[in-house]
Amino acid sequence: MPNTTKHHPAKFWDPEGDSIQCWLCPHRCTLSEGQRGLCLVRTVIDGKLVSTVYALPSALRVDPIEKKPLYHFLPGSQSFSLGTQGCNLKCEFCQNWHLSTQYGHATVQVSPEEIVSEALKAECDSIAFTYNEPIIFAEYAMDIRDLASKAGIPCIMVTNGYITPKARKDVFKGIKAVNIDLKAFSNELYMKYTGAQLDPVLNTIKWCIEEGIHTEITTLIIPGVNDDPEMIQKECQWISKHCGNDVALHISAFHPDYKMKDYPRTSRSILIRCNEIAKKCGLKYTYVGNYPGFDNNTYCPQCGEIILKRDLYHIEGNASHMHKSPIIWSVS
Amino acid sequence: MKFSKFKEAVLSPFDKLQSESGEEFLELMVETIVLEDDNAKELAVLNGWEYSLSRSRHWDKEQENYIMYDGFSDNHLEELLEDIEETEIIPARIVLNIEGMNDLEEAIHKKIIVELSKIND
Numbered sequence: 001m002p003n004t005t006k007h008h009p010a011k012f013w014d015p016e017g018d019s020i021q022c023w024l025c026p027h028r029c030t031l032s033e034g035q036r037g038l039c040l041v042r043t044v045i046d047g048k049l050v051s052t053v054y055a056l057p058s059a060l061r062v063d064p065i066e067k068k069p070l071y072h073f074l075p076g077s078q079s080f081s082l083g084t085q086g087c088n089l090k091c092e093f094c095q096n097w098h099l100s101t102q103y104g105h106a107t108v109q110v111s112p113e114e115i116v117s118e119a120l121k122a123e124c125d126s127i128a129f130t131y132n133e134p135i136i137f138a139e140y141a142m143d144i145r146d147l148a149s150k151a152g153i154p155c156i157m158v159t160n161g162y163i164t165p166k167a168r169k170d171v172f173k174g175i176k177a178v179n180i181d182l183k184a185f186s187n188e189l190y191m192k193y194t195g196a197q198l199d200p201v202l203n204t205i206k207w208c209i210e211e212g213i214h215t216e217i218t219t220l221i222i223p224g225v226n227d228d229p230e231m232i233q234k235e236c237q238w239i240s241k242h243c244g245n246d247v248a249l250h251i252s253a254f255h256p257d258y259k260m261k262d263y264p265r266t267s268r269s270i271l272i273r274c275n276e277i278a279k280k281c282g283l284k285y286t287y288v289g290n291y292p293g294f295d296n297n298t299y300c301p302q303c304g305e306i307i308l309k310r311d312l313y314h315i316e317g318n319a320s321h322m323h324k325s326p327i328i329w330s331v332s
Numbered sequence: 333m334k335f336s337k338f339k340e341a342v343l344s345p346f347d348k349l350q351s352e353s354g355e356e357f358l359e360l361m362v363e364t365i366v367l368e369d370d371n372a373k374e375l376a377v378l379n380g381w382e383y384s385l386s387r388s389r390h391w392d393k394e395q396e397n398y399i400m401y402d403g404f405s406d407n408h409l410e411e412l413l414e415d416i417e418e419t420e421i422i423p424a425r426i427v428l429n430i431e432g433m434n435d436l437e438e439a440i441h442k443k444i445i446v447e448l449s450k451i452n453d
Contacts, residue, residue, distance in 0.1 A: 223437050253381075255363055256431055256439060264433035264440065267359035268388035268401055292384030293401050312382060 007045055008054030011139055012167045020049050024167045025088045025135060026200045038195075039136040040103040041086035053084035054140045056106040057115075058099055059131045062122050064313040068130060068158050069250050069289055071298065073177040073214050073328045075308055076315035079156065080119035082110075083131025084140070089160050090195040091183065093222055097258040099132040112143040116151050126176070130158040138171045145174050154331045161204035162196050168207060176331055177214035179250070180205050184219075184226035185235035193225065202238070209243050214328055217243070218250040218289070221266050221274055232274050236281035245282045246326045251275055253290040266291070285326060300325065335406075337451045338413050342428070343404060345444045349430065350387065357440065360432040361386040367416060367423035370449075375423050378415060384408045385428075391435055416448075424449045 012024040022029045022037050029037040036043045041053045065079045087100035094100050110118075119127050127148050129141045134157050145155040154176035161180040163171060172178070182205065184190055187198040208215045217239060221227050239247060251274045253266040271288050278286040284301045288294040298308040302323040309316040319329050350357060362380030369375055380386075384403035391397050416423065425447045432440035 223433060255361075256441070261441075262439055264437060265359060265361055265363070265431035267433045267437075268386075269358060269390060290381060292381050292386055292403050 006052060006054075006056065007050040008139055010042055010049040010051045011170070012164075013049040015047070020044055020047070022049055023164050024138060024171075025162050026164055026197065027088060028164075036103070037088075038090070039086045039088040039133070040101075041084065041136055051137065051139050052103065053086065053106065053137050055109050055111050056084060057082045057108075057110050058085050058102070058106045059083045060110065060118075062124060063128070063130075064315075065126065065128070065156075066310065066313050066315065068128055068156065068179050069218065069252075069287070070156060070177055070179055070214075070216055071250070071287055071296075071308070071310070072216065072248050072285070072326045073156065074125050074154075074331065075317055075327060075329070077125035078122070079126045079128040080115070080122055080124040081128040081130050082115060083129070083134075084137045085132060086136050087133040087160075088136050088162055088196070089133065092193050092259040093220065093225075093254060093263070094258045095220070095255065096131055101258075112140065112147050115144050116147045116153065119148070119153055120151060124153070127153055127155045128158065129155065133162075134159055135163045135167075135171060138167070142171060142173075149174055159204075160194075160196075161201040163200070163204060165203065165207070168204060172208065172211070172213065175213055177216075177328070178208050179216045179218055180208065182217050182219050182235065185231050185238065186226070189226055202242075206242050209247070215243065216248040216250065218252055219274075220252045220254050221270060222254040222260070223264050223266055223270060225263070227266075227270050227274065229273060229277055232277045233281060236278045236283055240282045245284050247283070248285040248287065248326070249278055249283050250287050250289050251278065253288070255290065268293075298325075298327065333413065333417065333448065333451060335410060335413060338448075339406070339409050341446045341448075341451050342409060342444075345446070346387075346404065346428075346430075349442055349444065356434040356436070357387075357389055358391065358433045358435050358437075359386070359388050360430055360440065360442075362428045363431045364429045365412065366427040366429065367419060368425050368427060369421060370424045372425075375421055376419055378412070380428070383412045385412070422448070 013022045063081045085102045156177040158179045190198045287296045296310045362385035365378040367375040386403045388401040390400040428444040430442040
């Protein structure tokens with residue numbers, strides 16, 4: 001029976017002299033008694049690293065899977081979605097900052113068993129770790145994933161991909177689909193706006209593809225920050241080379257939030273431009289999110305027929321389409 | 333609530349806002365729609381882009397200049413009105429929070445308040 005107290009033993013750390021070192025994410029925080037990691041939710045109590053968000057979700061909701069966004073995985077299904085608090089990145093443009101910058105405010109305990117049973121009760125086809133960064137609530141997510149797997153429910157992660165290779169093997173084990181945020185294709189921008197580095201994220205994307213985890217990528221386009229056509233082109237060329245042209249790329253519109261309230265909302269022209277660049281780089285499945293009026297249907301690249309018709313979260317699928325399609329209709 | 337009156341109440345301040353932004357606006361998007369009661373207490377918040385409430389202008393150096401997307405169609409506004417009328421307490425007003433961009437890629441932040449109780453009169 002998992003421990004559901006407010007301090008749950010954490011994995012992914014080693015003692016280091018009088019301190020401990022957490023190696024869950026590449027920040028590798030060295031922490032003394034009582035100190036919190038950069039993620040805000042992993043702290044040292046009695047010389048041991050603990051998670052302060054285990055079984056303490058701050059958001060629980062049944063969402064269309066398209067909202068994650070995952071467009072090529074169990075389309076039209078509902079996903080039992082949960083998130084906690086904190087984050088290991090410090091994005092100034094965070095669109096979920098109410099969760100990512102908080103800690104210690106969740107009070108309602110929901111055990112992994114209850115999550116799985118609620119997901120079954122709600123007739124959801126998957127459980128999604130989302131809203132804030134799932135990597136930082138790894139222990140909770142892993143316990144849910146193990147129980148969900150026994151119950152035949154696939155788990156998915158919406159993540160920034162900022163994790164060490166050593167922890168990744170355990171945390172991503174058994175995860176069936178991921179959407180990874182690729183926030184900019186520049187280490188300088190990553191450092192400036194998120195406090196993290198680009199390479200570990202790219203490594204996670206490549207690793208997920210190699211491991212056969214269904215992978216989709218999202219880039220939030222912020223005017224004047226990461227919308228430079230040359231950078232977008234480099235990103236798309238990298239995706240094409242390392243992930244193949246069948247991977248879905250979600251080009252998402254930024255709305256002013258958190259520390260970037262003075263920035264403009266992404267305009268339609270910028271989104272069109274980014275989408276065109278992605279297509280020119282060979283990516284077959286690009287979608288524009290957080291913005292109305294774009295054709296986000298999935299077309300067969302061979303014959304042009306619609307495989308999936310999307311109207312916001314209303315989906316009409318053509319599972320019997322005769323050509324090879326990137327869509328995963330069911331999980332065994 | 334009569335649709336034609338609702339439409340006019342939303343569109344006329346929006347059109348005015350657009351003309352105030354002159355030829356410079358590239359993007360005006362209703363980000364959120366806040367439903368409030370008589371005491372300005374928030375009843376619900378709706379996501380503007382889910383109703384496609386956006387207007388975009390194309391502009392380039394060759395002086396091509398035209399409205400390339402206008403989501404303020406009857407269908408979209410009707411969907412919004414239906415959702416407003418489905419709320420448990422009929423709101424007294426709606427606040428449209430508008431975000432946008434001008435052709436210098438600077439931010440536009442505006443707010444439109446539509447007094448529904450006056451429309452009902």
